[in-house]
Amino acid sequence: MSMLHILQAGLLAGGAVFIAMLFNAWRKQRAQEAQTKVWSIALIGGFANFCDALGVGSFAIKTAAYKQLNLVDDKLLPGTLNAQATLATVAQSLLFLTAVNVDSTTLFSLIAAACLGATVGARFVANLDRQMIRLIMSIALLIVAGLMFAGRLELFPLGGEALGLSGTKLLIGILGNFIFGALMTVGIGLYAPCMTMIYLLGMNPLAAFPIMMCSCAFLCFFSAGSFIQRGAFNSRASVAVAISGPIAVLAAVFIVKSMDLDTLAWLVAFVVLYTAVTMFRSWQNDRSAQPEQAVSS
Secondary structure: OOHHHHHHHHHHHHHHHHHHHHHHHHHHHHHHOOOOOHHHHHHHHHHHHHHHOOOOOHHHHHHHHHHHHHOOOHHHHHHHHHHHHHHHHHHHHHHHHHOOOHHHHHHHHHHHHHHHHHHHHHHHHHHHHHHHHHHHHHHHHHHHHHHHHHHHHOOOOOOOOOOOHHHHHHHHHHHHHHHHHHOOOOOOHHHHHHHHHHOOOOEEHHHHHEEEHHHHHHHHHHHHHHHHHHOOOOOOHHHHHHHHHHHHHHHHHHHHOOOHHHHHHHHHHHHHHHHHHHHHHHHHHHHHHHHHHHHOO
């Protein structure tokens, strides 16, 4: 069995286990989540995953919409985002895995690093309070926005022709994907920073797609699984996007050639920046209100 077949089998097996875990959690939690607006969440999640399949990320779009419309509690947002991303990224990986022949050592190493980062990160983040999650997300989103704007303004090199990494560059790539995997557990998408790293390390820009999509798919098995076990997610919201997300990914494959990706990437960059600012304001407002509540009590 080739390494490609091993990856494909792993994606299918992991997806099947995740579906079983998600369904079991949904049966237990659905009664207490009766107020969840599943149709709105499904539509937003479908659109976000459509954009995700184009390589521009989904977390920023979903986070901004959920906060603006008050659809998902901030405390449950990281776990919900990770659970929603799982099946959509599995679909993306299966569709894009053969798009470019990336060196197998590089591909496996970066995927493993992202999974390890997500596993460690999920255990830490699931126990944080709402204020800490808001602060971490606002700072991380601001960093990602800066990277995306820099990329749009061509401040980064456009990469090279390499399809693999070795030596120091491979170690940098492993460390980078470990960090990006951990950030996934606080609701920060891996795509933008991973793609930027691939460019900076001199790889062919196309190599970013199988690396980042497979990294997200496999790490979501670990991060989403940890959140599900702790009940730190909205199961109804997750099921809604688990259905609409893969459908949108399939649609994106056929429409991608006619889309203006540059305009869409600019739009998402502004969404990321907007989300970072609003998340920080939420943290700041609640922080300012706490002393007043303490005095009144």
